[in-house]
Amino acid sequence: MLSTLLPPSLILIIGAFALPVVSKSLRPFLLLGLPLLALAQIWSYDLGSSATIAFLDYQLTPLKVDALSRLFATIFAIMACAGGLYAMNQKRIIELVAAFIYAGSAIGVALAGDLITVFVFWEIMAVASTLVIWSSGTKAAYQASMRYVLIHLFGGVVLMVGIVWQVASSGSVEFTAMQVVSPATWLILIGFLLNAGAPPLSAWLPDAYPEASYSGTVFLSAFTTKTAVYVLIRGFPGEEVLIFVGLYMIFYGIIYALLENDMRRILAYSIINQVGFMITGIGIGTDMALNGAAAHAFTHIIYKALLLMSAGSVMYMTGKRKCTDLGGLFRTMPLTMVCGTIGALAISSFPLTSGFISKSMISQAAADGQMMIIWMLLAAASAGVFLHAGIKFPWFVFFQKDSGMRPPEPPKNMRVAMVIMAALCIGLGVFPGTLYAILPYPVDYVPYTADHVLKMLQLLLFSGLAFFILLPMMKRTMTISLDFDWFYRHAGVRLSKVLAKAFSSVTAKFKNAMDLCLTRFKGLIVRYLGPDGALARTGQVGTMTLWVVIVLCVYLVVYLL
Amino acid sequence: MSEVKKKIEEIHWLVRPETIRKLWFGSCILLAILVLADLLVEPHPYFGIDGSFGFYAWYGFFTCAAMVIGAKALSALVKRDDTYYEDTRQGDDDNA
Numbered sequence: 001m002l003s004t005l006l007p008p009s010l011i012l013i014i015g016a017f018a019l020p021v022v023s024k025s026l027r028p029f030l031l032l033g034l035p036l037l038a039l040a041q042i043w044s045y046d047l048g049s050s051a052t053i054a055f056l057d058y059q060l061t062p063l064k065v066d067a068l069s070r071l072f073a074t075i076f077a078i079m080a081c082a083g084g085l086y087a088m089n090q091k092r093i094i095e096l097v098a099a100f101i102y103a104g105s106a107i108g109v110a111l112a113g114d115l116i117t118v119f120v121f122w123e124i125m126a127v128a129s130t131l132v133i134w135s136s137g138t139k140a141a142y143q144a145s146m147r148y149v150l151i152h153l154f155g156g157v158v159l160m161v162g163i164v165w166q167v168a169s170s171g172s173v174e175f176t177a178m179q180v181v182s183p184a185t186w187l188i189l190i191g192f193l194l195n196a197g198a199p200p201l202s203a204w205l206p207d208a209y210p211e212a213s214y215s216g217t218v219f220l221s222a223f224t225t226k227t228a229v230y231v232l233i234r235g236f237p238g239e240e241v242l243i244f245v246g247l248y249m250i251f252y253g254i255i256y257a258l259l260e261n262d263m264r265r266i267l268a269y270s271i272i273n274q275v276g277f278m279i280t281g282i283g284i285g286t287d288m289a290l291n292g293a294a295a296h297a298f299t300h301i302i303y304k305a306l307l308l309m310s311a312g313s314v315m316y317m318t319g320k321r322k323c324t325d326l327g328g329l330f331r332t333m334p335l336t337m338v339c340g341t342i343g344a345l346a347i348s349s350f351p352l353t354s355g356f357i358s359k360s361m362i363s364q365a366a367a368d369g370q371m372m373i374i375w376m377l378l379a380a381a382s383a384g385v386f387l388h389a390g391i392k393f394p395w396f397v398f399f400q401k402d403s404g405m406r407p408p409e410p411p412k413n414m415r416v417a418m419v420i421m422a423a424l425c426i427g428l429g430v431f432p433g434t435l436y437a438i439l440p441y442p443v444d445y446v447p448y449t450a451d452h453v454l455k456m457l458q459l460l461l462f463s464g465l466a467f468f469i470l471l472p473m474m475k476r477t478m479t480i481s482l483d484f485d486w487f488y489r490h491a492g493v494r495l496s497k498v499l500a501k502a503f504s505s506v507t508a509k510f511k512n513a514m515d516l517c518l519t520r521f522k523g524l525i526v527r528y529l530g531p532d533g534a535l536a537r538t539g540q541v542g543t544m545t546l547w548v549v550i551v552l553c554v555y556l557v558v559y560l561l
Numbered sequence: 562m563s564e565v566k567k568k569i570e571e572i573h574w575l576v577r578p579e580t581i582r583k584l585w586f587g588s589c590i591l592l593a594i595l596v597l598a599d600l601l602v603e604p605h606p607y608f609g610i611d612g613s614f615g616f617y618a619w620y621g622f623f624t625c626a627a628m629v630i631g632a633k634a635l636s637a638l639v640k641r642d643d644t645y646y647e648d649t650r651q652g653d654d655d656n657a
Contacts, residue, residue, distance in 0.1 A: 251628075259632050259636050259640065331573055367608075370607075375607065379617075379624075380624035380628075383621040383624055387625050451602050451603065451604055454602050458617035458618040458621060459617040459620065462617070462618045462619070463621040465588070466629065470625075473633055477640075479641060479643055480646075490645075490646065494649070
């Protein structure tokens with residue numbers, strides 16, 4: 001039975017509006033309490049339970065709990081709590097309100113049993129996340145948030161058309177696994193993938209996320225892409241095209257992160273890379289692969305938040321985010337460095353960290369399915385993750401050269417949040433059973449075999465060797481890398497300028513032609529009706545009488561004939 | 562006081578040349594041990610090639626090298642100053 005209290009999503013969404021009105025001393029309790037309350041509520045539901053309401057002609061299921069939805073709702077609530085702790089000293093309360101509405105709607109999507117509810121929470125997420133970026137208060141953030149919202153509203157429209165079409169053709173609003181066979185399901189798939197950061201429109205993510213505040217990016221990293229992973233697991237398991245989309249994302253993330261100078265943008269590219277692993281897993285579609293994708297989403301949220309907390313702490317204390325400006329911070333920020341490094345090891349799936357026990361399930365699924373090329377690419381990508389995030393991030397931020405900066409550690413709440421997340425990364429890595437127990441399918445997988453650990457260490461450490469040998473090639477420069485967004489941020493702007501010029505010259509010509517016509521018309525009027533015009537001349541009364549007589553005579557003649 | 566502190570900081574043990582040399586030396590030994598451990602641990606290959614001696618070591622090394630070089634090659638095409646888009650915008654404002 002479902003308890004009659006508020007559903008978890010609404011606890012966060014409604015609770016968010018209390019944040020600005022409560023006193024400053026009460027706010028920290030709400031920031032931690034609301035997500036914990038939501039978490040307790042999620043776990044109070046029995047698996048398989050659901051609640052329905054009638055809406056228009058449809059029977060909606062705003063709440064449907066199974067192992068998969070509970071897993072995602074759980075990690076979203078944990079993330080909201082950790083983010084709330086980290087962001088406790090955020091002065092822009094609007095960011096916290098937006099972040100909690102954002103987290104609540106992500107939980108709403110995870111617990112939704114029908115497509116209409118999914119869509120409603122999906123759109124609330126788009127608006128709330130835009131607000132999180134926007135609330136950073138800088139001009140760059142405002143501009144990035146506008147580009148972000150355009151892409152997401154476009155994605156929302158695609159998704160809505162797909163859902164309406166699907167509901168109209170199938171007559172059911174239920175959100176279950178679909179086959180990509182009709183235009184409707186294609187549109188739904190595209191709408192979902194857009195939020196996952198899939199090509200070609202992936203650039204919204206590294207463009208917008210790093211522009212948020214030090215704490216805003218921590219929230220942003222967790223929800224949008226992972227709800228997309230969730231809906232793909234639920235809606236399109238085993239859809240083959242996802243394997244290719246996922247592999248593309250994996251290597252796109254690595255290559256662009258390698259070229260990047262901004263530390264938070266490096267981590268943003270690596271979100272796309274990591275989501276690529278999950279989407280490849282969903283495409284493979286076996287129980288092992290889907291478990292791997294779900295588990296990887298769970299662990300990824302934790303270590304990516306940890307990495308961005310560490311980067312956020314550096315930014316909070318130094319005001320800098322470019323690798324070229326940073327370096328040598330290990331001297332005065334040892335805790336931030338250690339926590340960041342733990343996150344970096346976890347994302348690289350080092351043994352004894354959370355990434356090791358989740359990502360290897362996806363590779364295992366590829367091996368079980370005898371997909372050799374995919375397996376080889378995944379292995380290369382695992383090495384590449386260590387390269388672009390695992391070493392690159394801690395190396396350029398905390399070691400590298402001495403930037404001369406000696407910033408102290410961040411405030412206590414931020415340190416505690418980082419330590420908790422680091423502990424979770426290691427805890428899940430050491431005790432994989434806790435996570436395996438709540439995965440959607442029964443787990444028959446042992447991550448820690450001597451063979452597997454040794455192989456992973458070889459792969460990662462030799463990729464580290466490659467990093468240090470090729471270090472001269474990776475010297476950071478004050479540059480960005482063009483992406484698909486070039487088309488709407490540069491080419492589009494230029495094109496609109498050219499079009500505007502062409503249009504204005506056409507209108508100028510049209511105006512000239514019209515002027516000429518009007519002048520001629522005016523001349524005509526003046527000629528006939530002007531002071532000297534034939535029709536405006538004043539005649540004599542005699543002439544007038546003469547003409548009347550003539551007309552009457554003609555009339556008489558005609559009448560008599 | 563602060564000058565003394567600065568001097569100590571300047572020669573932080575982790576960045577002294579001899580520490581770095583020792584780290585390289587230690588890492589090389591570690592890498593060698595890892596490869597040699599292949600002889601002791603029984604492999605469970607999925608496809609055959611992945612069971613060969615030191616496969617993960619050279620595969621990890623060369624794929625990473627390929628990715629770095631690939632990224633470098635791509636950068637010739639996509640690399641721009643980080644004020645690139647501001648410049649686009651600036652040009653826009655000038656016209657307006």
